[in-house]
Amino acid sequence: GAKMAAPANEWLSCTLPASNPACDARRAAMSPVLFVSLLLLVAPCRGDAGYDMDEFLKREYSLTKPYQGVGSSSSSHWDLMGTAMITPEHVRLTPDLQSRLGAVWSRIPCFLRDWEMKVQFKIHGQGKKNLNGDGMALWLTKERMQNGPVFGNMNRFTGLGIFVDTYPNEDKNERVFPYISAMVANGSQLYDHDHDGRPTELGGCTALVRNVNHDTFLLIRYMQNRLTVMMDIDGKQDWRECLDVPGVRLPKGYYFGASSATGDLSDNHDLISLRLYQLTVHRTPEEEERDLEEITLPSVDNMPLWNAVEKQDGMSGVTLFFTILFSIIGIFVLVVVAVVLYGRWKEKSRKRFY
Numbered sequence: 001g002a003k004m005a006a007p008a009n010e011w012l013s014c015t016l017p018a019s020n021p022a023c024d025a026r027r028a029a030m031s032p033v034l035f036v037s038l039l040l041l042v043a044p045c046r047g048d049a050g051y052d053m054d055e056f057l058k059r060e061y062s063l064t065k066p067y068q069g070v071g072s073s074s075s076s077h078w079d080l081m082g083t084a085m086i087t088p089e090h091v092r093l094t095p096d097l098q099s100r101l102g103a104v105w106s107r108i109p110c111f112l113r114d115w116e117m118k119v120q121f122k123i124h125g126q127g128k129k130n131l132n133g134d135g136m137a138l139w140l141t142k143e144r145m146q147n148g149p150v151f152g153n154m155n156r157f158t159g160l161g162i163f164v165d166t167y168p169n170e171d172k173n174e175r176v177f178p179y180i181s182a183m184v185a186n187g188s189q190l191y192d193h194d195h196d197g198r199p200t201e202l203g204g205c206t207a208l209v210r211n212v213n214h215d216t217f218l219l220i221r222y223m224q225n226r227l228t229v230m231m232d233i234d235g236k237q238d239w240r241e242c243l244d245v246p247g248v249r250l251p252k253g254y255y256f257g258a259s260s261a262t263g264d265l266s267d268n269h270d271l272i273s274l275r276l277y278q279l280t281v282h283r284t285p286e287e288e289e290r291d292l293e294e295i296t297l298p299s300v301d302n303m304p305l306w307n308a309v310e311k312q313d314g315m316s317g318v319t320l321f322f323t324i325l326f327s328i329i330g331i332f333v334l335v336v337v338a339v340v341l342y343g344r345w346k347e348k349s350r351k352r353f354y
């Protein structure tokens with residue numbers, strides 16, 4: 001009834017501000033069944049503060065002050081890598097110095113179906129605008145603790161990457177940096193650093209997060225195979241949508257992480273907190289059944305780019321076999337021709353000699 005509608009609205013406002021048109025549209029699109037289920041399932045989150053979701057906070061996947069034991073204790077849920085350093089105020093992934101690489105990785109694989117991660121971070125440095133770099137990334141991947149060129153993490157990763165790219169490598173003016181984008185890969189797609197990941201991005205937006213005086217937040221939500229990234233970066237406690245992609249299929253058992261790298265240009269990349277919330281969603285029996293089908297590789301529905309990128313990536317076994325075979329035949333023919341020509345030439349010169 002009318003009384004029961006209150007907690008659900010409060011819950012929705014926990015994560016989606018009422019003034020957000022995307023939020024209104026989604027709320028309107030929600031089926032009555034789902035709506036009623038939400039009422040029952042999320043009632044504990046009721047609270048005066050619009051953002052009270054502590055009941056659903058998963059401490060084992062969260063990283064918060066004072067970062068007790070991170071990088072030193074065997075009981076910590078997180079590992080540090082590279083230049084990442086703990087201070088009382090933040091986890092500094094890289095300092096404002098050239099050629100640094102730092103990361104923090106969860107030790108526990110995530111088996112939650114629906115979740116959202118609230119990230120507080122700070123990117124700041126001495127460099128003037130567009131003379132700073134390279135940015136930071138948030139991960140949910142099969143691999144962990146790997147070095148590489150994708151904001152400090154390996155390339156050809158398996159899973160999800162959200163990038164806060166602070167340097168425009170591609171010299172185009174159509175895009176204002178820092179720019180947030182998302183990529184899902186199954187281990188064969190390459191993040192194209194020279195083009196700021198354009199060929200593989202699922203969506204993105206400009207986010208002026210560098211050298212600002214207020215707190216900056218990202219919200220990554222994965223709910224019913226829908227990936228949504230929102231940001232609160234203007235110091236107004238207001239979430240703005242950055243990207244929203246349906247049909248994102250991520251296997252379970254992957255690791256959360258955050259990484260950052262500097263090159264010729266640098267910045268301080270500070271992670272202040274990662275808060276991981278479990279989302280409770282009602283599913284119909286059919287949806288439950290579909291969800292039980294084991295996904296082994298990440299994928300995105302209706303993404304023609306997906307196949308194109310994969311095909312571009314190396315030759316198939318058959319193509320490779322014939323390429324090698326014809327190369328060998330070609331070289332053999334050339335050698336035979338050369339031997340025959342040499343023999344004739346020698347014979348001629350001998351005849352001339354005598």
Ligand SMILES: [Ca+2]
Pocket residue numbers: 134165166167168169193196
């Ligand atoms: Ca870049």
